Amino acid sequence: MTTEVDVYQTIAAVSEGTVSAQRSRFIAFALPVRTPDEVKEKIATFRKQYHDAHHVCWAYMLGAERIQFHANDDGEPSSTAGKPILGVINSRGLTDILIVVIRYFGGVKLGTSGLIVAYRAAALDAIARAKIIEKTVDEILFIRFAYPFLNEVMKIVKENHPQILFQRLETNCEMTLQIRRSEMKKLKDRLLKVESLSMRV
Numbered sequence: 001m002t003t004e005v006d007v008y009q010t011i012a013a014v015s016e017g018t019v020s021a022q023r024s025r026f027i028a029f030a031l032p033v034r035t036p037d038e039v040k041e042k043i044a045t046f047r048k049q050y051h052d053a054h055h056v057c058w059a060y061m062l063g064a065e066r067i068q069f070h071a072n073d074d075g076e077p078s079s080t081a082g083k084p085i086l087g088v089i090n091s092r093g094l095t096d097i098l099i100v101v102i103r104y105f106g107g108v109k110l111g112t113s114g115l116i117v118a119y120r121a122a123a124l125d126a127i128a129r130a131k132i133i134e135k136t137v138d139e140i141l142f143i144r145f146a147y148p149f150l151n152e153v154m155k156i157v158k159e160n161h162p163q164i165l166f167q168r169l170e171t172n173c174e175m176t177l178q179i180r181r182s183e184m185k186k187l188k189d190r191l192l193k194v195e196s197l198s199m200r201v
Contacts, residue, residue: 006137006181008064010096017125021118023106028122030130033060033098036068046100054105057081057119060098061089064137076103080115088123094132099123136180140165141188143175145197152194160187 010032017028029046033039039060047056059071059082069089071082085099101122110118141162145153150173157164162179179187191197 005064007134008066008095008137009093009132009134011094011127012131012133015126015130017122017127017129019118019122019125020106021114021121022108022110024108024110024118025104025106026118026122027102027104028126029100029102030123030126031098031100032096033062034096036062039098042098043100046102050102052104053102055081055103056100057085057103058098058100059083059086059089059123061086061095063095066093066095076115076119077112080112081119084116084120085123088120088127092127092132094127096135099126138163138178139181139184139201141177141179141184141191141199141201143177143191143197143199145173145194147171147173149173149194149196153191153197156187156190156194160190162187 011030013032015030019026031042033042043056043058050056055074055076057072057074057076060069062068069086071086073079073081081101085101089097089099101119147170150169157177160179160183162177164175165178166176168174177187188199191199
């Protein structure tokens with residue numbers, strides 16, 4: 001039995017939440033993201049769109065293992081914005097997600113505890129409006145084999161249920177298969193018993 005992480009939770013699409021506190025307005029957006037570069041692009045877009053806002057704070061988490069993350073207070077007192085946003089992501093067990101909270105200052109200082117509560121509430125509101133989905137971590141396998149062994153290969157494919165991304169069935173057949181990480185070893189072990197078959201991940 002594998003101990004690898006091959007299933008995780010994220011959000012299906014962009015969602016928005018809002019919170020008001022002492023005349024300050026907090027607008028939160030939760031977005032599905034996959035890479036740090038995508039995160040940078042999204043944040044840059046929000047900064048441009050909300051150029052008149054006093055703060056654009058954010059946090060993100062990436063990867064099924066949930067070990068790639070970062071938070072930013074954008075000028076708010078240390079750990080009063082980004083850290084509470086990241087805390088919401090952690091408490092929900094989510095990944096491949098970016099939460100951005102835009103603050104329009106209302107003239108009344110909230111204090112450290114007030115800011116933490118407000119940023120956390122805004123992030124929670126955005127998550128509450130999001131559709132949470134479960135995804136698997138999949139791996140790709142390329143195989144090549146002689147045509148006479150097609151039936152044997154197809155029997156294994158049918159019984160192990162990988163997705164066929166590509167196939168070319170000629171004298172030398174080629175297939176590109178995609179399967180959940182925890183099922184890959186079982187698939188490879190069976191395919192390796194097919195005469196003439198070669199593979200690469």
